[in-house]
Amino acid sequence: MRNLSTVDRMTNEPFSIHENFDTVLKQISKAARSAGRRAGDTHLVAVTKTQSPNALREALSYGHRLFGENKVQEAEQHWNDLKKEYSDIRLHLIGPLQTNKVKDAVTLFDCIETLDREKLARALADEMKRQARNIPCFIQVNTGEEPQKGGILPHELAGFLHFCRKDCGLAVEGLMCIPPVNEPPGLHFALLRTLRDSLGLSCLSMGMSADFQRAIMLGATHVRIGTSLFGAR
Numbered sequence: 001m002r003n004l005s006t007v008d009r010m011t012n013e014p015f016s017i018h019e020n021f022d023t024v025l026k027q028i029s030k031a032a033r034s035a036g037r038r039a040g041d042t043h044l045v046a047v048t049k050t051q052s053p054n055a056l057r058e059a060l061s062y063g064h065r066l067f068g069e070n071k072v073q074e075a076e077q078h079w080n081d082l083k084k085e086y087s088d089i090r091l092h093l094i095g096p097l098q099t100n101k102v103k104d105a106v107t108l109f110d111c112i113e114t115l116d117r118e119k120l121a122r123a124l125a126d127e128m129k130r131q132a133r134n135i136p137c138f139i140q141v142n143t144g145e146e147p148q149k150g151g152i153l154p155h156e157l158a159g160f161l162h163f164c165r166k167d168c169g170l171a172v173e174g175l176m177c178i179p180p181v182n183e184p185p186g187l188h189f190a191l192l193r194t195l196r197d198s199l200g201l202s203c204l205s206m207g208m209s210a211d212f213q214r215a216i217m218l219g220a221t222h223v224r225i226g227t228s229l230f231g232a233r
């Protein structure tokens, strides 16, 4: 199934989003199998930030329905109309969320992967009540303890989880991390998995284009992939 409507911005070569999905899904299955896991245990969150309407349509025509965006406003532009057309689209927020965008985020997204502070937890809980929409959340963990990065520090995670559940009533289902760019990601993935296991959560969102196979070996249930599907941004 060739579909040459898109040009890779790095090489100027036409390439096919459908073929990229084939390739990535095969790589996911293979990594899962070699880790003794079932392929269906890892969900592909196709990251569509900065992509064209055409690219979104191609992913949909491939049959894919699970997408990630890192900005609320761009996500609305991308998905408001398409979500009416395809009722089974599921959107994950994978970027930082400001409290003044919480209302729009709760309206649009089906999972918030970047729950990372008490003020946001309270705002999400209030808004979900208002909209009668209980969206699952993942807590973002700052595994590299980087000052400029969002996320809960590992030693504060148990307390924060308790706060989100007991004080706010949020449905926290998993953990998410973005490892430091200049470090091998494996240690961070392993740490996130250990934290997840110790807290009895089910989901682990980790791994991007450069390292998703490693993340799957270490237990990822959600990999967030943009470049390998849609080309360089």
Ligand SMILES: *Cc1c(COP(=O)(O)O)cnc(C)c1O
Pocket (backbone or CB within 6 Å): 047, 049, 070, 094, 095, 178, 208, 209, 210, 224, 225, 226, 227, 228
């Ligand atoms: C952009 C982004 C991704 C996808 O990265 P690629 O390297 O393009 O696969 C994954 N996670 C987050 C949080 C992102 O912002």
